[in-house]
Amino acid sequence: MSFDHDTVTGFAKSFGLFYLIAMSIGVIVYAYWPANRKQFDHAAHSIISDDEDRPCP
């Protein structure tokens, strides 16, 4: 397989397409996975709590 323009183009137009689609699906599944909801809510609320001006011991 030569590393010419057509090869690069073919790779970009096939692999490039599918890995981005796969990644998009993966991200959406992760974001909406029901079990993750709790830790997301906790993370979103934790930064606005007032008791964070000291590291955990």
Place this chain on the structure above:
Amino acid sequence: MIQGTWIIQRGGVGMVALLTALERTYAAIILVFVICVGVAMAVAGRGDLMAAHGWIVALFGMVVMAVLLRGIDAPEPWEERFREYYDDPTKVGIILALIWGVIGMFVGVWVAALLAWPDLTFDAAWASFGRLRPVHTSGVIFGFGGNALIATSFHVLQRTTRARLPDQLSPWFVLIGYNLFCVLAATGYLMGLTQSKEYAEPEWYADLWLVIVWVVYFLIYIRTLARRREPHIYVANWYYMAFILVVAILHIVNNLAVPVSIGHAKSYSLFSGVQDAMTQWWYGHNAVAFFLTAGFLGMLYYYLPKRAGRPIYSYRMSIISFWGITFMYMWAGSHHLHYTALPHWVQTLGMVFSLVLLVPSWASAGNALLTLNGAWHKVRDDAVLRFMMLAAIFYGIATFEGSFMAIRAVNSLSHYTDWTVGHVHAGALGWVAMITFGSLYALVPWMWKRPALYSARLVELHFWLALAGTVVYVFAMWNSGITQGLMWRTYDQNGTLAYSFIDTLVAMHPYYIARTVGGLLFLAGAVVAFYNIWMTISRPAPVDEGAAADLPVEPPAPRAWAQAGE
């Protein structure tokens, strides 16, 4: 008692005294090494501009060494300090960001004035447009923006992981080393040293130094995350990490170059022709994406909810837009090379990704504004929060405009005109500077344990100066750019160009004056911010118990801590 004086006296000696004896020793060794490298550069580069940079490196090392030596004999710090976050580098970073901001914006106004009144070079080579302009761009992007990112990232990282920075030396190495890079960049431009790559102008030795600094920066992030006490890594850290990691990749690839010799500043890029152009704009656009967007989104996702006292509207949306932004921006750079020798499909690829990018960009902007929905009274009353809201709005405007301008047909009108300059400044002034000022205003009272800023009215004044300056600037450049673009493509009945280049300059002159005024307003705002923050810091800390109870983040720590040591 000794600890009490440390808390009050937060000067250089106080900061050095918080380092352990071992850390002070390592710092001295690093500085001796830096000074030696500087002298070696000066010797190897004699007869070349590199020699001047060698002396600057050596001098820089000596100045930092002088600060270190003043506190080198201080007693070993108390173990108690591990109960506190390590914020000294953040404090210094905030001040450095503001200094660079005022310098960089001043030079920006100067180069804007140069375009309207070219005589302002005063016949000095160093004051020519070509040399001053990168001082402005690097000064504001790397000096102001970069220092603000480093300072806030250390703050956000520690608070969201609830872990102290892993050691006290590496944050200083990153902050001071990064500023050495900024100094080398700015002084190099004034002497005429440049790689001629936009936003990547510094020469090879400065680039190599930045790689070392940046790797240490990333390691600090990884090491702190490894110590984290929160199981989930808050989304702001993901943005900061994307900023650090991707900027490292971009910087290394785009600056692959071979110096003429080890004693010469000049180097030649590994790439040539259209490959060089594509590499440069892959870098250039991702510098916008990861330096000017991802890092500052990290700021937005922490300081805006924090200041508003409301959790981010949709945490899920912040995750989805994170992955969208990081993976799609990578492919958008080729829209800078429409109608060039770059293969047509690569141009189209860049255009399509730029359009798709609108989705995650608006998801972030919308997420920020929806977070504020229900707290508009706070936005009305609090100019600091209003800075952040305005930043989100300008982020939405600038990303829409960017996607629009990336369309090939639109680009045929906009490219090479002042419209591009207007677009960049809608993003840089409206988004980057607004979120930075908002975050720094929020952060300064927390860092220095003050009940509030010195003057809320000055923040209000700054807000309106910044907004007026941005609007004047952007409207002037829209007018100028579209006028210019239309004049370039107007043909007369014989099929020849209707306007000469000089005709377009004459038409743009009033807009150039307006742009200078807009920039001046924005600079005035930055000076007001500097004064306000400086007065906040230099004002003595409150001793009144009642006032202390009003602190935004309660710091009963110093008092209890001082007693614990006695």
